[in-house]
Amino acid sequence: MLQRKEIRLDLCDPFINDNPRRWSFMEQESIQTYYEHDHDRLDEGFERYRRLKRENFAEAKQSFKTFFFGLKRHILWEEEILFPMFEDKTGMRDAGPTAVMRMEHRQIESLLDALHGKVRAGNPESDIEEEAILRILKPHNDKEESILYPHIDAHLTADEKRLVFAGMEGVPENRYNTCC
Numbered sequence: 738m739l740q741r742k743e744i745r746l747d748l749c750d751p752f753i754n755d756n757p758r759r760w761s762f763m764e765q766e767s768i769q770t771y772y773e774h775d776h777d778r779l780d781e782g783f784e785r786y787r788r789l790k791r792e793n794f795a796e797a798k799q800s801f802k803t804f805f806f807g808l809k810r811h812i813l814w815e816e817e818i819l820f821p822m823f824e825d826k827t828g829m830r831d832a833g834p835t836a837v838m839r840m841e842h843r844q845i846e847s848l849l850d851a852l853h854g855k856v857r858a859g860n861p862e863s864d865i866e867e868e869a870i871l872r873i874l875k876p877h878n879d880k881e882e883s884i885l886y887p888h889i890d891a892h893l894t895a896d897e898k899r900l901v902f903a904g905m906e907g908v909p910e911n912r913y914n915t916c917c
C-alpha cells in the first residue's frame with residue numbers, strides 16, 4: 738500500500754484525467770509507485786463491482802469496466818513495454834521472473850473472460866469466478882510489488898523509465914478498451 742496515493746489519484750489516473758500533461762507528472766514516478774497505484778485502483782474497481790452488483794447492476798457494471806479495461810491495459814503495459822525493458826537489461830527472459838508473470842497473466846485473462854461473460858449477460862451470480870480471479874491476482878500483484886518492481890527500479894536508469902512511461906502513453910485505447 739502506498740502512503741502518498743491520495744494526493745496522486747486524479748493526477749495519475751487516465752480514466753479520471755485525460756490531460757496528456759499527466760505523463761510529465763508520471764516521469765517523476767518510480768515504476769513501483771506507478772504500478773502499485775494502478776493495482777490499488779484496479780482493486781477498488783473490482784471491490785466496488787462486487788459490493789454493488791446485487792443492488793445496482795448498472796452502476797456495478799461501470800466499476801467492472803474500469804477494472805476489466807484497466808487490467809487489460811495494465812497487463813499490456815507490463816508485457817509489451819515494462820518487462821521487455823527489464824529482460825533486455827538483465828538477459829532474464831524464458832526462466833526469469835517475467836516469464837512466471839506472463840504465465841499468470843494468461844490464467845488471469847482466462848478467468849477474467851469467464852467473469853466478463855456473466856457481466857455481459859447481466860448475471861450477478863459470479864462469486865465463484867470472482868474468487869478464482871482473486872486467488873491468483875492478489876498473490877500475483879504481491880510478487881510484482883515485493884520482488885519484480887523493486888528489481889526493475891534498481892536496474893533501469895531514469896531515461897529508461899521515461900521510455901517506459903512514454904511507451905505506455907503510446908498504447909492506443911482500442912488495444913484494451915473493447916466490448917462489455
Ligand SMILES: [Fe+2]
Pocket residue numbers: 812815838842877881
Ligand atoms: Fe502482472
Ligand SMILES: [Fe+2]
Pocket residue numbers: 772776811815878881
Ligand atoms: Fe502488475
